[in-house]
Amino acid sequence: MLLAVEGLHAHYQKSHVLDGVDLTVERGEIVALLGRNGSGRSTLLKAIMGLVVPSAGAVRLGGRDLAGLPAHRIARAGLAYVPEERLVFDNLSVEENLATGQQAGVADAPRWTLDEMYEFFPRLRERRDTKAGYLSGGEQQMLTICRSLLGNPRLIMIDEPTEGLAPKIVEAVTAVIRDIQRRGVGVLLVEQKMTIALKVAERVLIMGRGQIVFEGTPEALRDQPEMRRAWLEVG
Amino acid sequence: MDFVLFSTLNGIIYGLLLFMVSAGLTLIFGMMGIVNFAHASFYMLGAYIAYSLAKLIGFWPAILLAPLLVGLIGVAIERGMLRRVHKHGHAHELLLTFGLAYVFEETVKMLYGNYAVPYSIPADLRFPAFTLSGADYPFYRVFIGLTALVMFALLFWLLRRTRVGIIVRAAVRRPEMVGALGHDVPKVFMGVFGIGAWLAGLAGAISGAFFTTSPNMALELGIIVFVVVVVGGLGSLEGALVASLLIGLLTSFAAGADVALADLGGLVGLGPAMKAIGGIFTVKLATIAASVPILVMLVVLLLRPSGLMGDKT
Ligand SMILES: Nc1ncnc2c1ncn2[C@@H]1O[C@H](COP(=O)(O)OP(=O)(O)OP(=O)(O)O)[C@@H](O)[C@H]1O
Ligand SMILES: [Mg+2]
Numbered sequence: 337m338l339l340a341v342e343g344l345h346a347h348y349q350k351s352h353v354l355d356g357v358d359l360t361v362e363r364g365e366i367v368a369l370l371g372r373n374g375s376g377r378s379t380l381l382k383a384i385m386g387l388v389v390p391s392a393g394a395v396r397l398g399g400r401d402l403a404g405l406p407a408h409r410i411a412r413a414g415l416a417y418v419p420e421e422r423l424v425f426d427n428l429s430v431e432e433n434l435a436t437g438q439q440a441g442v443a444d445a446p447r448w449t450l451d452e453m454y455e456f457f458p459r460l461r462e463r464r465d466t467k468a469g470y471l472s473g474g475e476q477q478m479l480t481i482c483r484s485l486l487g488n489p490r491l492i493m494i495d496e497p498t499e500g501l502a503p504k505i506v507e508a509v510t511a512v513i514r515d516i517q518r519r520g521v522g523v524l525l526v527e528q529k530m531t532i533a534l535k536v537a538e539r540v541l542i543m544g545r546g547q548i549v550f551e552g553t554p555e556a557l558r559d560q561p562e563m564r565r566a567w568l569e570v571g
Numbered sequence: 572m573d574f575v576l577f578s579t580l581n582g583i584i585y586g587l588l589l590f591m592v593s594a595g596l597t598l599i600f601g602m603m604g605i606v607n608f609a610h611a612s613f614y615m616l617g618a619y620i621a622y623s624l625a626k627l628i629g630f631w632p633a634i635l636l637a638p639l640l641v642g643l644i645g646v647a648i649e650r651g652m653l654r655r656v657h658k659h660g661h662a663h664e665l666l667l668t669f670g671l672a673y674v675f676e677e678t679v680k681m682l683y684g685n686y687a688v689p690y691s692i693p694a695d696l697r698f699p700a701f702t703l704s705g706a707d708y709p710f711y712r713v714f715i716g717l718t719a720l721v722m723f724a725l726l727f728w729l730l731r732r733t734r735v736g737i738i739v740r741a742a743v744r745r746p747e748m749v750g751a752l753g754h755d756v757p758k759v760f761m762g763v764f765g766i767g768a769w770l771a772g773l774a775g776a777i778s779g780a781f782f783t784t785s786p787n788m789a790l791e792l793g794i795i796v797f798v799v800v801v802v803g804g805l806g807s808l809e810g811a812l813v814a815s816l817l818i819g820l821l822t823s824f825a826a827g828a829d830v831a832l833a834d835l836g837g838l839v840g841l842g843p844a845m846k847a848i849g850g851i852f853t854v855k856l857a858t859i860a861a862s863v864p865i866l867v868m869l870v871v872l873l874l875r876p877s878g879l880m881g882d883k884t
């Protein structure tokens with residue numbers, strides 16, 4: 337077991353957003369996390385990363401409990417996080433942005449180089465000296481994924497990477513996510529587009545009311561339209 | 572002609588000195604957004620500590636060691652005090668550091684007396700760098716200016732060309748994300764604060780020996796350094812350098828000018844009218860030299876609210 341989240345709770349002031357979340361991710365596995373807007377998926381990633389302090393529960397990475405540690409210690413333990421808002425450093429060039437992500441990483445994690453990033457996304461190489469603030473949404477997405485990957489994580493959490501991107505770029509991004517997984521990194525992917533989630537993920541989780549309400553293979557979810565109606569579809 | 576030449580040189584050197592003190596505040600206030608009213612106290616502490624150390628270990632070791640001690644004091648203040656009140660906002664920081672500036676001043680008075688101490692440069696450094704129309708220009712003034720230039724180059728290189736600098740600039744923009752990439756942001760900020768204090772301490776240690784080392788040297792500079800940072804544009808080192816030079820030159824010319832506004836008015840035919848009104852128009856410029864920085868700030872803030880060089884982290 338690479339990542340095991342157990343009974344995780346998180347609050348924003350009085351509102352109880354995570355109400356005992358349990359999930360696991362294996363080495364080299366892509367797990368897709370689905371759910372309606374506002375169901376708490378981003379909060380879950382932030383709570384795992386230590387950006388929102390969990391009020392109870394455990395976050396075990398390779399057996400070691402990280403819950404309650406500051407984000408930089410959690411990152412150094414081998415977790416990487418690509419936020420929904422992308423959060424590129426708009427005052428830095430593309431290459432400087434990538435430099436901020438470079439870390440030694442933990443011993444048993446796959447290693448990544450700057451050149452590999454530029455091979456994933458040649459567009460980033462072309463724009464290496466451009467300030468990240470001038471990049472398109474798609475380029476910013478490529479940049480944040482690469483920035484986090486250069487920390488050589490054991491597991492990477494990616495929040496809605498395809499949101500608002502053109503189909504061509506969606507394809508490039510999903511191809512890279514697959515490559516990441518093939519090298520043995522665990523991937524926890526929050527994805528709004530069901531078709532993509534079902535295509536890339538080995539396992540699918542659905543979040544509803546602050547808990548995991550469904551866990552199964554993409555096929556299992558396909559066969560359960562009532563599940564989709566209850567927890568995913570709008571209206 | 573000599574007046575212009577010497578005023579220009581002195582103004583540049585004074586401006587460079589101002590830059591050395593303000594550079595730290597550009598990092599601390601301009602970039603990190605921490606209000607530190609006690610910043611000029613670091614300058615004063617640098618001078619006093621160097622004065623005391625010089626008697627024990629000699630002049631050069633003292634001006635190297637004193638700034639390091641000041642840097643450590645800065646680190647202790649950031650870590651032990653400012654970090655705790657930062658989340659409550661600028662008012663808390665202002666009050667805290669205002670109090671600190673007061674404590675530093677009183678402590679210095681208690682230990683060294685109310686008047687200037689005889690901190691001066693060693694005799695073997697008192698030689699002219701060059702002679703201009705018969706007058707000697709002291710080497711030590713040039714040394715102060717060169718040190719400031721080296722510090723500017725060093726800071727610029729550190730921020731722009733090194734990995735540490737990249738992380739600092741990223742942390743200023745999005746501290747949470749930098750933390751999530753595995754960097755200990757509070758430690759980064761503590762380091763930057765320490766470097767800022769070190770620089771101010773260095774300026775004090777070096778220039779205190781040439782100008783005067785007295786308990787009010789912090790207060791005199793306290794406002795001016797904020798003016799430099801704001802006029803230059805928050806977080807811009809280049810801006811701070813330009814603003815320092817501007818204020819240095821203007822102050823130097825005003826201080827040496829034996830003219831009143833009415834005399835300048837006379838050039839455009841307003842002389843008699845202005846003399847008749849009296850008041851501010853007949854005051855000699857030299858007596859208002861100290862308020863020149865504030866006037867510059869008012870003008871710049873009215874014309875260019877984001878400062879000369881805007882926001883460039
Ligand atoms: N910083 C915050 N302060 C207070 N409440 C918040 C904050 N961030 C999110 N929430 C609330 O917490 C709930 C879960 O939000 P979260 O962002 O985790 O949802 P999500 O599943 O990622 O949805 P989406 O990304 O589609 O908006 C929502 O009701 C949201 O309004
Ligand atoms: Mg979200």
